[in-house]
Amino acid sequence: MKKLLLALGVVLIFAPAALMKASPDQGSATAGKKVLTLADYPSWKRVTSTVMSDDGKWVSYTYSPNDGDDTLFVKQFDGPASYTISTGSAAGGARGGGRGGAGGGGGAVQFSADSHYVAYFVNPAAAGRGRAGRAGAQGAAGAAGAQVRRLEILDLTNGEKYSLPNASGFQFSKDSQWIAVKMNGTPGDTTRRGTDLILRKLSTGTNQNIGNVYQYDFDDSGKLLAYSIDAAGKMGNGVYLTTLATGEIRALDNAAKEYDALTWRADSKGLLVLRGEKPAGKELKDNTLLVWSDASAAKTEWDLSKDSSAPAGFVLSEFTAPRWSKDGSKVFFGIKEQADAAPGAPGSAGAAGAAGAGSAGTPATEEKANLDIWHWKDTELQSEQMLRIAQARRATFASVLHLASKKFVRLADDTIPNVSPTANDEWATGADSNPYEHDFSEGQPSRADYYAINTSTGARTLIGKRLLRTFGTSPDSQWFLYLENAHVIAHNLASGKKVTVDAATKSFINTDDDHAAEKSIWGLAGWSKDGKSVLLYDKYDLWSLPLDGAKGTMLTAGAGAKDSVVLRLATALNTSDPDLYRDDTDPMPAPDDQFQGGGRFGGAGNTGVDLSKPLALTAYGDWTKKSGYWQMPAGGGQPAPLIWADANIGGAQKSKSGDRVLFTQQTFTQPPDVWATNAQFSGAKKLTDANPQIADYAWGSKKLIDYANSKGKKLQATLTLPAGYEPGKKYPMLVYIYEIMSNTHHQFSMPVYDDRPHMSTYASDGYLVLQPDIVYDIGKPGSSALDCVTAAVKKVIELGYADPAHIGLQGHSWGGYESSFIVTQTNMFAAVVTGAPLTNLTSMYNILYKQNGAWNGGILETSQGRMGANVTPWNAPALYESQSAVFNVAKIQTPFLIMQGTADGAVDWNQGLEYYTAARKMGKNVIFLSYPNEPHHLAIKANQIDFLTRMKQYFDHYLKGGPEMEWMKNGLPQTKKGAAIK
Numbered sequence: 001m002k003k004l005l006l007a008l009g010v011v012l013i014f015a016p017a018a019l020m021k022a023s024p025d026q027g028s029a030t031a032g033k034k035v036l037t038l039a040d041y042p043s044w045k046r047v048t049s050t051v052m053s054d055d056g057k058w059v060s061y062t063y064s065p066n067d068g069d070d071t072l073f074v075k076q077f078d079g080p081a082s083y084t085i086s087t088g089s090a091a092g093g094a095r096g097g098g099r100g101g102a103g104g105g106g107g108a109v110q111f112s113a114d115s116h117y118v119a120y121f122v123n124p125a126a127a128g129r130g131r132a133g134r135a136g137a138q139g140a141a142g143a144a145g146a147q148v149r150r151l152e153i154l155d156l157t158n159g160e161k162y163s164l165p166n167a168s169g170f171q172f173s174k175d176s177q178w179i180a181v182k183m184n185g186t187p188g189d190t191t192r193r194g195t196d197l198i199l200r201k202l203s204t205g206t207n208q209n210i211g212n213v214y215q216y217d218f219d220d221s222g223k224l225l226a227y228s229i230d231a232a233g234k235m236g237n238g239v240y241l242t243t244l245a246t247g248e249i250r251a252l253d254n255a256a257k258e259y260d261a262l263t264w265r266a267d268s269k270g271l272l273v274l275r276g277e278k279p280a281g282k283e284l285k286d287n288t289l290l291v292w293s294d295a296s297a298a299k300t301e302w303d304l305s306k307d308s309s310a311p312a313g314f315v316l317s318e319f320t321a322p323r324w325s326k327d328g329s330k331v332f333f334g335i336k337e338q339a340d341a342a343p344g345a346p347g348s349a350g351a352a353g354a355a356g357a358g359s360a361g362t363p364a365t366e367e368k369a370n371l372d373i374w375h376w377k378d379t380e381l382q383s384e385q386m387l388r389i390a391q392a393r394r395a396t397f398a399s400v401l402h403l404a405s406k407k408f409v410r411l412a413d414d415t416i417p418n419v420s421p422t423a424n425d426e427w428a429t430g431a432d433s434n435p436y437e438h439d440f441s442e443g444q445p446s447r448a449d450y451y452a453i454n455t456s457t458g459a460r461t462l463i464g465k466r467l468l469r470t471f472g473t474s475p476d477s478q479w480f481l482y483l484e485n486a487h488v489i490a491h492n493l494a495s496g497k498k499v500t501v502d503a504a505t506k507s508f509i510n511t512d513d514d515h516a517a518e519k520s521i522w523g524l525a526g527w528s529k530d531g532k533s534v535l536l537y538d539k540y541d542l543w544s545l546p547l548d549g550a551k552g553t554m555l556t557a558g559a560g561a562k563d564s565v566v567l568r569l570a571t572a573l574n575t576s577d578p579d580l581y582r583d584d585t586d587p588m589p590a591p592d593d594q595f596q597g598g599g600r601f602g603g604a605g606n607t608g609v610d611l612s613k614p615l616a617l618t619a620y621g622d623w624t625k626k627s628g629y630w631q632m633p634a635g636g637g638q639p640a641p642l643i644w645a646d647a648n649i650g651g652a653q654k655s656k657s658g659d660r661v662l663f664t665q666q667t668f669t670q671p672p673d674v675w676a677t678n679a680q681f682s683g684a685k686k687l688t689d690a691n692p693q694i695a696d697y698a699w700g701s702k703k704l705i706d707y708a709n710s711k712g713k714k715l716q717a718t719l720t721l722p723a724g725y726e727p728g729k730k731y732p733m734l735v736y737i738y739e740i741m742s743n744t745h746h747q748f749s750m751p752v753y754d755d756r757p758h759m760s761t762y763a764s765d766g767y768l769v770l771q772p773d774i775v776y777d778i779g780k781p782g783s784s785a786l787d788c789v790t791a792a793v794k795k796v797i798e799l800g801y802a803d804p805a806h807i808g809l810q811g812h813s814w815g816g817y818e819s820s821f822i823v824t825q826t827n828m829f830a831a832v833v834t835g836a837p838l839t840n841l842t843s844m845y846n847i848l849y850k851q852n853g854a855w856n857g858g859i860l861e862t863s864q865g866r867m868g869a870n871v872t873p874w875n876a877p878a879l880y881e882s883q884s885a886v887f888n889v890a891k892i893q894t895p896f897l898i899m900q901g902t903a904d905g906a907v908d909w910n911q912g913l914e915y916y917t918a919a920r921k922m923g924k925n926v927i928f929l930s931y932p933n934e935p936h937h938l939a940i941k942a943n944q945i946d947f948l949t950r951m952k953q954y955f956d957h958y959l960k961g962g963p964e965m966e967w968m969k970n971g972l973p974q975t976k977k978g979a980a981i982k
Contacts, residue, residue, distance in 0.1 A: 031724075033696060033697055033698040033699075033723070034696055034697050034698065035697070035698055035723075035764050035765050036697045036698070036699075036751060036760055036761050036764035036765070037761070037765075038761075038945060038948060038949060040697070040751065041066050041067075041751045041752070041753060042065065042066050042067035042068065043065055043066070043067075043068075043693060044065065044066055044691055044693075044750060044751045044752070045063040045064060045065045045066075045690040045691055046063075046064045046672075046690070046750070047061055047062070047063060047064075047664075047672065047673060047674055047688050047690050048061070048062045048064050049061060049062045049108065049109060050653070050662060050674055051108070051109045051110070051111065052111075052653065052655050052660060052662060053111040053115040053118075053655070054111065054113055054115065054655060054656040054657060055115050055655060055656075055657050055658050056077065056654075056655025056656075056657065056658035056659070056660025057076065057077055057078065057115050057658070057660075058074065058075065058076055058077065058111060058115055058118070058156060059074075059075055059077060059662065059674075059676070059687065060072060060073065060074045060075075060109045060111075060118060060120070061073055061674060061687075061688060062087065062109075063688075063690050066751070066752060066753060067126075068126050069086050069087065069088050069125055069126050070086070070087045070088060070123075071084060071085070071086055071087065072084070072085040072086075072087045072109065072120055073085075073688075074118055074154065074156070075687075076156075077660065077676060081156065081159075083154060083159065085120070085122065085152070085154075086122070086125070087120065087121065087122050087123060088122055088123025088124050088125050088126065088149075110170070110171075110172060111172075112172045112176040112179075112202070113172065113174055113175070113176045114176035115156065116155065116156055116157055116176060116202070117153055117154065117155055117156060117172070117176070117179070117202060118153075118154050118156060119151060119152065119153045119154070119170055119172070119179060120151075120152055120154075121149050121150070121151055121152075121167070122149065122150050122151075122152055122163075123149050124147035124148070124149070125147075148165055148166045148184075149165075149166070149167070150163050150164060150165040150166070150167065151163065151164045151165075151167035151170055151181055152164075153179060153200070153202075155202075162200075162205065164181050164183075164198060166183055166184045167181050167182065167183055167184070167198075168182050168183060168184045168195070169181075169182045170182065171216075171217070171218060172218075173218040173222035173225075173244070174218060174219075174220055174221065174222035175221065175222030175223070176202065176222070177201065177202060177203065177222060177244065178199060178200065178201055178202060178218070178222070178225070178244055179199075179200050179202060180197055180198070180199050180200075180216055180218070180225065181197070181198040181200065182195065182196075182197055182213065182216070183195050183196040183197070183198065191232040191233070192212060192230055192231050192232045193214045193230040193258070194211070194212030194213050194214045194228075194229055194230035194231055195212070195213065196209055196210070196211055196212075196213070197209070197210045197211075197213035197216055197227065198210075199225065199242075208247075210227065211231075212229050212230060212231040212232075212236070213227045213228070213229060213230075214227075214228045214229065214230035214259065215227065215228045215259070215260070215261075215262040216228075216262070217262060217263075217264055219264050219268075219269060219271075219295075220264065220266060220267050220268070221269075222244070223243065223244055223245065224241060224242065224243060224244065224269065224295060225241070225242040225244060226239065226240070226241050226242075226252075226262055226264065226271055226295070227239075227240055227242075227262070228240075228259035228260075228262050228273065229259075230258060230259065234256040234257065234258070235256075236254070237254070237255060237256060237257060237258065237259065238251055238252070238253050238254035238255065238259065239251070239252040239253045239259055239262065239271075239273050239275075239290070240252065241271075241295055252271070252290075252292065252295070252299065253273070253275065253290055253299060255275060256277075257275050257276055257277045258275070258276060258277060258285065259273050259274065259275055260273070260274045260276070260285075260287070260318035260321075261273060261274045261318055261321040261322050263321065263322060263323070263324065265324040265328055266324070268294075268328060269292075269294045269295045269296070270291070270292060270293050270294065270295075270324060270328055271291075271292045271295055272289065272290060272291045272292070272322055272324070272331060273290050274287040274288070274289060274290070274316065274318050274322065275287065275288050275290055276288060276315075276316075276318070281340060281341055282338055282339070282340060282341055283338070283339040283340065283341045283342070284315050284317065284336060284338050284339065285315065285317070285318060286305065286315045286316075286338070287304075287315060287316040287317065287318060288301055288302065288303045288316070289301070289302045289303075289304075289316060289322065289331065289333065289401065291331065291403060293328070293403070300403065300406075302401055302406060304316045304335060304408070307406075307408050309407075309408050310335070310408050310410075311335070311337075311410065313337055313338050314335045314336060314337050314338065315335065315336055315337075315338050316333055316334075316335055317333075317334050317335060317336040317396045319334060319336065319394040319395075319396050320333060320334030320396040320398075325400075325425040326423070326424060326425055327424075327425070328403075329402065329403055329404065330400050330401065330402055330403065330425060330455070331400065331401045331403065332398060332399070332400050332421065332425070333396075333398075333399055333400075333401070334396025334397060334398060334399065335396055335397050335399050335410070336395070336396045336397070372386075379434075379437040379438075381848070381853055381854065381855060382853075383848050383850075383853030383854075384852065384853035384854055385853070386853060387852060387853045388853075395417070397410065397411070397412040397413055397417065398411045398412040398418070398419045398428070399411055399412070400425075400455050402456070409455060409456065409457065409458045410458055411428055411430070411453055411455065411458060412430065415432050415434060416430035416431065416432050416451060416453075416460070418430060418431070419453060420472070420473070421455065422473045422477035422493070423473070423474075423475050423476070423477050424476075424477040425455060426454075426455060426456070426477055427452055427453065427454060427455060427473070427477055427493045427494075428452075428453040428455055429450060429451065429452060429453065429463070429472075429473060429480055429493075430450070430451050430453055430460075431448035431449070431450050431451075431467075431470075432448055432449045432450075432451065433445070433446075433447070433448040433449075435449060435466075436448065436466065440857075440858075440870070441869060441870050442468075442517060442518070442861070442862050442869045442870070443516075443517070443857060443858035443859070443860075443861035443862035443863065443869060443870075444854065444855065444857070444858025444859070444861075444862075444863075445858075446468060446858075447466045447467060447468050448466075448467060449462065449464070449465045449466065449467070450462075450463040450464050450467050450470060450480070450482065451463060452480065452491070452493045452496075461496060463480055463482070463491045464482055464484055464489070464491070467482050467483070467484065468483070468517075468518050469482060469483035469518065469520045469521070470482040470483070471483075471521075471524045472524075473493070474527045474531065474534070474608075475527055475529075475531075475607055475608045476527070476531040476608070477493070478492055478493060478494065478531065479491065479492060479493065479527075479534070479547060480493060481524065481534060483518075483520060483521060486507065486509055486519075487500050487502055487503065488500070488501050488502045488508060488521060488534075488536065488545070489501070490534060490547055499547055499548065499549045500549060501534055501545040501546070501547060501549060501552075502536070502545060502552070503549060504549060504550060504551040504552070505543070505545060505551055505552035506538070506552075508521045508522055508536045508537070508538055508543070509521060509522075510522045510539075512539070514775055514776045514777075514778070514866065515862060515863060515864075515866055516778050516861060516862040516863075516866050516867070516868050516869050516871075517862040517863065517869070521536060521537075522536070522537040522538055522539055523536070523537040523568070524536060524537075525537055525542055525568070525569050525609070526569065526571075526607075526608070526609045527608050527609065528544065528608060528609055528610075528611050529607075529608030529609055529610040529611070529612075530608070530611075531547075531608070532546060532547060532548075533545055533546050533547055533552075534547060535555075535569075535609060536552075537568060538561075539560075539561070539566070540560030540561040540564065540565060540566055540567060540622070541554050541555070541556040541558060541559070541560040541561055541567055542554070542555045542556045542560075542567055542568070542569065542617070542632070543555060544611065544636070553636060554636075555611070555632060555636035555637075556617070556632055556636070556638075556639055557636065557637050557638045557639075559630075559638055559639050563621070564621065564622040564623050564624075565619050565620065565621050565622065566618075566619070566620045566621075566622055567617045567618070567619055567630065567639065568617060568618045569609065569615060569616075569617060569618075570615075570616040570617055570618045570629055570652060572652055572653055572654060573616035573629070573652055573654055573661070573679065574609065574610075574613075574615050574616055575607055611634070611635060611636065612634055612635065613634050614631050614632060614633055614634050615631070615632045616629055616630070616631055616632075616642070616652075616679075617629065617630045617631065617632055617639055618630075618650065619639075619641065619644065623704075623716065624646070624704075625646070625704065625718075625742070625743070625745040625746055626644060626645060626646050626647075627644075627645070627647065627648055627649045627650065627746070628641060628642065628643040628644040628645055628647075628649045628681075629641075629642045629643050629644075629649070629652065629663075629681060630642060630644070631680075642680060642681040643663075643677075643681040643684065645665075646667070646746070647665050647666065647667045647670070647746050648664075648665070648666045648667065648672075648746035648747055648748075649663060649664070649665050650663065650664060651663055651664040654679065659678045659679050660676065660678065661676070661677050661678055661679055661681070662674055662675065662676055662677075662687070663675055663677065663681075663684075666746065666747065666748040667702075667746045667748065668700070668701065668702045668720065668745070668746060668747070668748060668749060668759070668760075669694075669699055669700075669701060669702075669748075670748065671690060671691040671694060671748050671750070672748050672750075673686055673687070673688040673689060673690060674686075674687045674688045675687055697723075697764055698723035698724065698764045699723055699760065699763065699764060700720045700721050700722050700723050700725070700759065700760070700763025700764065700769075701720070701721045701725065701763075702718055702719065702720055702721070702745055702746070703718075703719045703721055704716055704717070704718060704719070704742065704745060705717040705718070705719050705770070705772075705792065705795055705796060705799070706795075707772075707791050707792050707794075707795035708791065709775070709787045709788045709791045710787050710791065711787075713775055715742075715772065715773040715775065715788060715791075715792070716742035716772075716773055717741065717742055717770055717771060717772035717773060717792045717795075717796075718741065718742050718744060718745040718770075718771050719768060719769070719770050719771075719796060719801065720749075720759045720762070720763045720767075720768065720769035720770075720771075721763065721768060721801075722763050722764075722765075722766045722767055722768060723763055723764050723766075728800060730800065730801065730802060730803040730804075731766065731767065731768045731801065731802060731803060732766070732767055732768070732802075732803055732806040732807070732808075732959035732960050733767065733768035733769070733770055733793075733796065733801070733802040733803070733806070733807045733808070733959075734757060734762055734767050734768070734769050734770070734807075734808045734809075734810060734955060734959070735769075735770045735771075735772070735789065735792075735793060735807065735808065735809045735810070735829075736756070736757055736759075736769060736770070736771050736810050736811065736815070737771070737772065737774065737785065737789055737809070737810075737811045737815045737818050737819060738774070738811060738812075738813075738814060738815040738818075739773075739774050739814065740773050740774070741771035741772060741773055741774075742771070742772075742773050744771060748760075749761075749763075753941050753944040753945060753948070754937065754938065754944055754948075755812065755835055755899065755937055755938040755944060755947050755948070756810070756812055756835070757769070757810055757951065757952075757955075759771075761952075762952075762955075766960070767955075767959070768796070768801055768802055770792060770793065770796055770802075772788060772789055772791075772792030772793075773788065773792075774788040774789065774818070775788060776866050778866055778867070778868045779866070779867055779868045779871060779876075779879055779883075780883065781817070781818075781865060781866045781867070781883055782817070782818065782821035782822075782825075782882075782883040782884075782885075783825075783882075783883065785818035785821065785822060786821065786822050786825050786826065789809075789818070789822060790822075790826060790828055793807060793828060804828075805830065806830055806958075806959040806960065807828060807829050807830060807959070808829055808830060808831045808832065808833070808955045808958060808959050809822060809823070809829045809831075809832045809833070810832070810833045810834070810835070810951070810955075811834060811835070811837075812834075812835035812836055812937075813835065813836050813837075813906065813907060813936065814838070814864055815835075816834045816835045816836050816837030816838065816907070817837050817838035817839070817885075819832055819833070819834040819837065820832075820834045820837040820838070820839050820885040820896075820898075820915060821883065821884070821885045821888070823885070823892055823894050823896050824885050824888035824889060824891050824892050825888065825891065827893050827894060829894055830894070830895075830958045830959055831894065831895050831896065831897075831954060831955060831957075831958035831959065832894055832895075832896040832897070833896070833897045833899065833951050833954060833955070834896065834897070834898055834899070835898075835899045835900065836899070836900050836901070836904055836906065836907045836912070836936055836937075837885070837898065837900070837907065837911060837912060837915065838907055838911055839884065839885040839886050839911045839912070839914055839915035840884050840885070840886040840887070840911060840914050840915075841860060841865070841867070841873070841880045841883055841884045842873040842877070842880045842881065842884060843910070843911070843914065844856050844860065844907075844908070844911060845857045845860050845872070845873050845880070846873075847908055847910075848908075849905070849906060850904075850905035850906070850908070851905035851906055851936075857872070867879070867880070867883070885915055886914050886915055886918050889915070889918045889919050889922055889924065890922055892919060892922070892924045894925075895925040895926075895958060896919075896924075896925070896926055896927075897926075897927045897928075897929065897950075897951070897954050898912045898915060898916055898926065898927070898928045898929065899912075899928075899929040899930075899931070899947055899951075900912035900928075900929075900930060900931070901930075901931045901932075901933070901934025901935055901936065901938060902930060902931065902932050902933060902934065903932075903933050903934055903935050904934070904935060904936045905935055905936060906935075906936040907936065909930070912928060912930070913928070913930075916928040927967075927968065927971070929947060929950065931943050931947070946981070949981060950965075950967065950981065953965050953968070953981075954968065965981065965982060966982045967981065967982070
C-alpha cells in the first residue's frame with residue numbers, strides 16, 4: 001500500500017541553539033499569543049505514512065517532528081483500541097523487495113489481510129540528534145552505536161507484541177496465518193547472499209529459522225512459501241518450496257550456482273527463477289530460465305545460448321527480473337551482450353597474476369590515461385553517460401519466451417531499446433529516437449518514431465513519425481493514443497487503423513500552457529471499460545470521445561466550465577483495481593521547476609472506467625480555490641458536491657473492502673490532518689491532530705487578490721495578512737515569487753528547516769506576504785515576471801494593505817532568476833533576496849544541468865526558460881542579454897542578497913558568482929551567501945537555520961527598521977568563519 005504524505009518532508013541534523021534566536025516584533029502578537037520564531041520549529045510535526053487495513057477497520061499513521069523521534073499510532077476506527085509506539089528517528093525503510101524481490105518485503109507498516117496483526121519497524125532513538133540530514137546521517141549512525149532496528153508484530157486482538165531485532169524486511173501470507181521475516185546478515189560477509197529467514201506461525205507464535213535464504217515469497221493463496229538458498233561455497237544452493245500446512249519442504253532445483261528473480265505467477269501456483277553462474281573471464285552471469293507451470297509439476301528449462309534463434313554472445317540477465325504474462329503463456333525477460341571481465345577483476349584471465357610482474361619487465365600496473373572523449377556524434381553527452389553509467393551497465397533488451405513452443409522473440413534492440421507491453425501482453429510499443437538525436441530545432445531532442453510490436457513474432461509496424469506527445473495504450477490493448485498536428489489520434493495496434501478522435505468534437509489542447517514547446521492536451525482521464533471511448537479533459541470538464549470518431553459527449557454537463565471548477569476523475573475512489581486505492585491528485589499542485597528536476601504529465605491508470613456507475617471527481621475552484629470531491633451520476637450528467645469547502649482537500653484513499661475513506665484537509669490556519677469518512681463523505685471526523693500548539697501562536701490569515709498584467713490578462717495572488725491585522729493600517733510586505741502561486745492559497749505554511757521564507761513566520765511577526773501568479777510571453781521570461789509581479793504589488797498598495805516604502809522580494813531557483821532580473825528593472829522593492837538564481841542566460845545556455853548531466857540550452861529554449869524554439873544566444877544575443885540580470889546590473893539601485901550552494905546541480909554556482917562580481921564591480925550593495933558543498937536546496941540543518949536567520953535579519957532591517965547586523969555591514973572574513981551571527 002502506498003504511503004500518504006501530508007506535508008513536505010525535510011531531513012535535518014542538530015544545530016547550535018544559539019543560531020535559533022530571533023528578534024521578533026513582539027507587538028505583532030495578538031491576545032497574548034506568541035510570535036513564531038525558529039526556536040519554535042522543533043516540535044512541529046508532519047503526518048506521514050497513513051495506512052489502512054484492508055477491511056477499513058484499522059488505521060496507522062506517523063507523527064514526524066522536525067526534531068526528535070517519530071511516533072506511530074495504530075487505531076481502531078469503530079472501537080476504543082489505540083496503540084502509540086515511539087519508532088525512533090530513522091527516515092524509515094522504503095518498501096523493498098516485494099514479489100520476486102531480494103527481501104520479499106520491506107519497511108513500510110503492514111496489516112495482515114485479516115486485520116488481526118500489524119507489523120512495523122522501530123528504529124534507535126534520536127537521543128537529541130534531530131532528524132539526520134545529508135551531513136548528519138553518519139553521525140546519527142555512530143550515536144546509535146550497537147543499537148539496531150527491530151521489527152515488532154502487534155496482535156490487534158489482545159495488544160501483545162513480538163519483537164525481532166536486526167530484521168531487514170517482512171511479508172505476511174495472504175491468508176494471514178504466517179509472517180516471514182528476513183534478517184540482516186553479518187556486515188562485511190561477502191561469502192554468501194543469503195541470511196536467516198524467520199517463518200512465524202501467527203496463531204501459535206512458533207518460529208522456524210531457515211538459514212541462508214536469499215529471496216522468498218508466499219504464493220497468492222498463502223499456502224506455499226518459495227525461497228532460494230545462497231550459502232557460502234554455494235553449498236545447498238537451490239530453490240525450495242514449503243507447504244505451510246504440513247511443513248513439508250521440497251527441493252525444486254539444486255545446483256552450485258546462484259538463483260535470482262524468484263517470481264510467482266499472480267493468482268496461481270506457477271513459479272519461475274533464474275539459475276546461473278559467471279563463466280571464467282566474463283563479466284556477466286550466464287543464466288538459465290527455470291519455469292514450473294504448477295509448483296507440483298516438472299520444471300521447464302530454457303537456455304538462451306542453446307537457442308539458435310537467439311542472438312549469439314548474449315546472456316539472459318538477472319538485471320531485469322523476468323515477468324509472467326497475464327495468461328501465463330509467456331515469460332518476459334531481458335537479454336544482454338556478454339563481455340570480457342575487466343583485467344584484474346575477480347574471475348578475469350589476468351586476475352591471478354595482477355599482483356605480479358608483467359611480461360618483458362613491464363610493470364603489472366601501468367598508469368592509464370584518464371580521458372573522456374566528447375564527440376559530436378554522441379547521442380548522450382559524456383556528462384549524461386557518467387551519471388547513468390551504472391544504469392547503462394545494467395541495461396537489457398526486452399525479449400519474450402512462448403512457453404508452449406519455447407519460441408524466443410526479441411522485442412528490443414539498439415534501434416528501439418525500450419518497449420512497453422500492453423495489458424494483455426499481445427503487443428508492445430517502442431520508440432526509435434535515432435533519427436532525431438541531433439535535431440535541436442526545439443531545444444533538447446525529444447521526438448521519436450513509434451512502432452507497434454507483435455510479441456508473438458517481433459514484427460514492427462510504424463504508428464507515427466516524429467511524435468512528441470504520446471499517452472500509452474488502452475486497457476483492452478487495442479489502441480495507442482498520441483498527439484499529431486494538434487489532434488488526438490488513436491491507433492489500432494492490430495489493424496493499423498487511425499482515428500482522429502477529437503475531429504468531430506473540439507480541441508483539447510492546453511492553450512494555457514505558456515511554454516515554447518508543442519502544447520499537449522489538458523489530460524487523459526482514461527478509457528471506458530466497454531472499450532468504446534477514450535476519456536479526455538478540457539480545462540474544466542470531462543469528455544467521452546468515441547473511438548469510431550463520432551462526436552464526443554461532455555460527461556460533466558458543463559458544470560466545471562460554468563463555475564470555473566476543474567473536475568478530474570478521483571481514480572482511487574472509482575477503481576476496483578487492488579493496486580489503486582488512493583488518489584494522488586493534488587488540487588493545488590506544486591509548480592514545475594526544471595531547475596529542480598521537475599517535469600511531469602498526468603496520465604490515467606491502467607483500468608477501464610465504468611461509465612455505467614456513479615463516479616467520484618476531484619474538484620478545484622480555479623478562482624475561488626475551494627476544493628473537494630464531487631460525484632457524477634451514472635452515464636454522465638450534472639455532478640453534485642460530496643465535500644466542497646474553502647480548504648485544500650485531497651489525497652483520498654479507500655479501504656479494499658468496506659466503505660472507509662480517508663482524506664486530508666488543510667488551510668493556511670489549519671495544519672494538514674487526516675479525516676475519516678465514507679464513500680459519500682458524510683459524517684467526516686478528524687482523525688489526527690498533529691500540531692495543537694498552533695493555538696498558542698499569533699497566526700496570519702489569507703485573502704485572494706484579483707489583478708491584471710499590462711496586457712489585461714486576469715491573474716490572482718494569495719495575500720497573507722499579518723496576525724492581528726488592522727484594516728486601514730499599512731504593513732511591510734514580502735513578495736515571494738515563482739510561477740503560478742495563487743494555487744497555494746489554502747496550503748498550510750509548515751514551519752520547517754529549509755531555504756525559503758515561511759509565510760507563517762513572517763505573518764506572525766507583522767508582515768504581509770504576497771504570492772502572485774506569473775504568466776509568460778515567449779522570449780520575455782524576465783520581462784513577463786516584472787510585469788506580473790509589479791502589477792500585483794501595485795494592486796495591493798492600491799487596496800491599502802502594503803506600505804510602499806517597505807516591500808521586499810524573494811525567489812529561489814526559477815524564482816531566483818525572476819527576482820534577480822526584477823531588481824535590475826525597478827526601484828519598487830526596498831530589499832531583494834535571491835536564491836540559486838539564473839543570472840546570465842547566455843553563459844547558462846551552454847553549460848550543464850549537473851543533476852542529470854544534460855545541456856541547459858533545451859531548458860532555456862522550450863521549457864522553463866521560454867526563450868523560444870531555436871532561439872539561441874548567437875542568433876538572438878540582444879534578446880538573451882535583455883532578459884539576463886548580469887547584463888542589466890548597472891541599473892540596480894536596491895540592496896540585494898544572493899544565496900547559493902557551491903554544489904548546486906541545477907543552477908551552476910557560477911551564476912551567483914557572476915552576478916555578485918558584476919554588481920561588486922559596479923559598486924552595488926550586494927552580499928553573496930555561499931554555502932560550501934550544498935546542493936540546489938540547502939540540505940544541512942545548520943546551514944538551513946543560518947540562512948533562515950540571516951534572511952529574516954536582512955528583511956527586518958530594510959522593511960521594519962531592525963538593526964543592521966555586523967555581517968550585513970562588513971561581511972565575515974575567512975579568519976572568523978564560523979563565528980556566531982551578530
